[in-house]
Amino acid sequence: MQTLISPFVSHSLRLAPPLPRNSLLNNYHQASPIRLSSHFSTTSLRLFNSGAAAAASRDSEMTTEDGKDPRIAKIASSIRVIPDFPKPGIMFQDITTLLLDTEAFKDTIALFVERYQGRGISVVAGVEARGFIFGPPIALAIGAKFVPMRKPKKLPGKVISEEYSLEYGTDKMEMHVGAVEPGERAIIIDDLIATGGTLAAAIRLLERVGVKIVECACVIELPELKGKEKLGDAPLFVLVSSA
Numbered sequence: 079m080q081t082l083i084s085p086f087v088s089h090s091l092r093l094a095p096p097l098p099r100n101s102l103l104n105n106y107h108q109a110s111p112i113r114l115s116s117h118f119s120t121t122s123l124r125l126f127n128s129g130a131a132a133a134a135s136r137d138s139e140m141t142t143e144d145g146k147d148p149r150i151a152k153i154a155s156s157i158r159v160i161p162d163f164p165k166p167g168i169m170f171q172d173i174t175t176l177l178l179d180t181e182a183f184k185d186t187i188a189l190f191v192e193r194y195q196g197r198g199i200s201v202v203a204g205v206e207a208r209g210f211i212f213g214p215p216i217a218l219a220i221g222a223k224f225v226p227m228r229k230p231k232k233l234p235g236k237v238i239s240e241e242y243s244l245e246y247g248t249d250k251m252e253m254h255v256g257a258v259e260p261g262e263r264a265i266i267i268d269d270l271i272a273t274g275g276t277l278a279a280a281i282r283l284l285e286r287v288g289v290k291i292v293e294c295a296c297v298i299e300l301p302e303l304k305g306k307e308k309l310g311d312a313p314l315f316v317l318v319s320s321a
């Protein structure tokens with residue numbers, strides 16, 4: 079067994095030994111469509127092979143024989159879909175049910191940690207609110223600092239801000255001045271990418287202060303909304319695609 083979190087955090091959070099780093103990526107490559115459990119929704123989910131994951135899976139160093147990672151299917155099936163929330167026409171992807179499933183939650187964090195450890199990442203930027211759930215355990219496990227990207231007027235210090243539009247509204251994102259240094263390497267974590275406006279704002283904030291975006295990472299992508307196209311050169315890595 080491997081301790082995921084550094085020793086000053088409870089030893090109760092332990093993970094099974096990680097699979098080789100490449101097994102995750104090839105799993106996406108081979109994945110076939112799956113469905114959410116019927117009591118949640120009939121919305122189909124399929125395992126997703128996005129941007130960087132696709133590129134990496136083409137790299138022979140990043141491939142395995144069977145290409146299957148059962149953790150992804152379990153994570154996908156733990157996500158509940160609520161139609162018409164918060165307004166008609168929106169199929170809301172509810173990750174609170176993933177959080178109730180201790181194995182799915184642990185595996186979600188483990189998959190990201192396996193991908194990002196040892197890559198010289200010093201900043202995990204998490205987008206309020208749901209990026210605050212997934213970002214901190216990843217940051218602790220890979221030895222990076224966690225930087226919150228907050229809604230307006232929440233941070234007490236001097237901030238820089240970026241406005242952006244959402245699938246259902248507009249918003250503004252703020253980050254503390256001095257939280258990051260030019261030249262640092264960051265990943266940006268959120269639960270979901272829809273239109274991509276939120277992640278694009280986070281990228282702009284970090285790039286304004288000279289931070290290199292190694293990758294954006296989400297649990298879920300809504301590919302029909304083409305959010306990936308808003309991310310410029312920043313790669314996107316997701317676990318589950320909702321169709």
Ligand SMILES: O=P(O)(O)OC[C@H]1O[C@H](OP(=O)(O)OP(=O)(O)O)[C@H](O)[C@@H]1O
Nearest residue numbers: 206207208244245271272273274275276
């Ligand atoms: O790709 P986009 O179209 O920008 O949308 C994605 C964002 O929308 C959701 O957050 P939301 O703004 O609803 O805030 P919340 O997490 O505080 O509920 C989600 O958690 C992402 O942050």
Ligand SMILES: Nc1ncnc2[nH]cnc12
Nearest residue numbers: 168169170171245270272
């Ligand atoms: N469909 C959706 N489900 C959950 N969060 C979202 N944020 C933007 N669109 C969303």
